[in-house]
Amino acid sequence: MRGADAGPGLGVAERPDHREQRHPIKAVPVRHPGRWVAGVAVAVLAAMLVNSLLTNPAFNWPEQAKYLFSPPVLDGVRNTIWLTVAAMAGGVGFGIVLALMRLSANPLLRGASWLYVWFFRGTPLFTQLLIWGNIGALFPTLGLGIPFGPQFVQGQTNALYSAAAAAALGLIFNEAAYMAEIVRGGIQSVDHGQQEAAAALGMSRAQTLRRIVLPQAMRVIVPPTGNEAISMLKNTSLVAAVPYLELTFTAQTIYATTYQIIPMLVMVCLWYLFLSSLMMVGQFYLERHYAKGHRR
Template sequence: MSNVSIHSPAGTDPGVPGQGPANMKRVQVVPPKHVGRWFTGLVTAALMALLIWGVATAPNIAWDVVGEYFFNGTLMEGMRLTIVLALVALVVGVVLGTIVATMRLSSNPVLQAIASGYIAVFRGTPLLIQIIFWYNIALVVPKLTLGWPAEGLGVSVPMNTLMTPTVAAILALGLNEAAYMAEIVRGGVLSIPKGQEEAASSLGLNPKQTMWRVVLPQAVRSIIPPTGNQLIVLLKNTSLVSVIAARELLTASQQIYAQNFYTIELLIVAAFWYLAMTTVATVGQSYLERRFEYTQRSRATPFLQKLWQTATTIGRPKYMEIKA
């Protein structure tokens, strides 16, 4: 680390080593020891090492089976469906949630009541019940009829044929996610100062144009972090659709260990892939946050640059010049 000079009077050249004013003194900077941090870190590392060692040497876990099924084709297909379910449900949730949030913020009391009722129903009931309900909707609506099939105008499809496990999962996850996204979008909109709407109104924009062209684009920065959290939650909540036999990652694992009885081993593999997917989602969320948060992006130091600075200054004394 280079020397830091507080003051350079006229007649001196701070670029020349050893040259400086007579009233300046070069002292070594001694950083604090942070004994508590080191102690806490060492204790945590020791406990983690003991935990990992205990799991790795457990006699009842067949680690060779874990390695055998790590890239199993059935599990990979299940993971692909897990990702598809989460992404499609997130898109449905964002689009529908934005509409519901706009209705909730509307001055129309009818639209406000509809939006509030939607949010109350889908946030107030367990997601597992919603999944089972949509999968068994044929008990209430045996056929989906559009138009007048008897007159040759329209179609009539049995609901059991239409409502497959995948469709029921997307419908339940998407509608449930929309209720949460509506509140996230509403919170982001309310974070924008009222003056923005007044300025847009002075320019001749109506309330609808103000919402979609002025307020929502600015609210994106407040919406992105909780939306990333919702994607992580969705990736894990897809495991709930195993109750309707949708062949996502957990269902695929269950089908395999129901045949070979390696229950713990298959659950370890499934847990690893869930952790991998949520980690990728977390990294993507962090990138989007930096991309849309301009003040943080201007102050942020690239990770590799920060790592290089730390590595090149280890063990080197730090100095600064002060007035004697």
């Protein structure tokens, strides 16, 4: 009956509420003046860039629009694309062969692969293309026959050898050296125990490579290969050393007559940016496909 004896002012309601006695914490946010200074600097530089693009007459945007989709430029774009595709297809195929040679137990194969990679990675691509463009001076004739013996078919190198072939071969042989190292690194990233398990199951080395090793190595191989493809797109501009009419060389032939150097070069940059952006999108989806089941 203690509840009945208690007065109206007593009971649970009289207990002090500790929550009401808490005072809110006055948090002072950390100030970052450097961020504001950097943001203002970037905004000013961006405004200056936009102003220059819109007001500088040297860009000559009407001249760029005139030649952007002209037949010579589109031919140069097509040549650039097919050179990139041919160089990457040949470079990847030959690079896989070189990587397997490098991982072979045969010392002659390992040594030959190492020498190839050493030479083509150690010399400039532009110099290699100059040599391919003037290969007729080194080998005046090309023939098919028995080594150190008679030749059954023979012809002049300059008659059998075109500028397109020189450009494609120069890019392929150079790219194969880089792809060999990329593929070798991807294969070595797979745990060797899986190869031993496959051998214990009776699988041959070729079956193990095709079914076990390469599918897992692709996760490591694809990202640098995508970067190599984008780099190859830009490296096609070096085949002017052959010479061959790709995108940059086409622009050079145009401004040699119009004297509009900067507008033509800016137009070429826009084409390269467009093609590179398409390749970057493809690389993203390809990487996501091979990254399934792995933590990114």
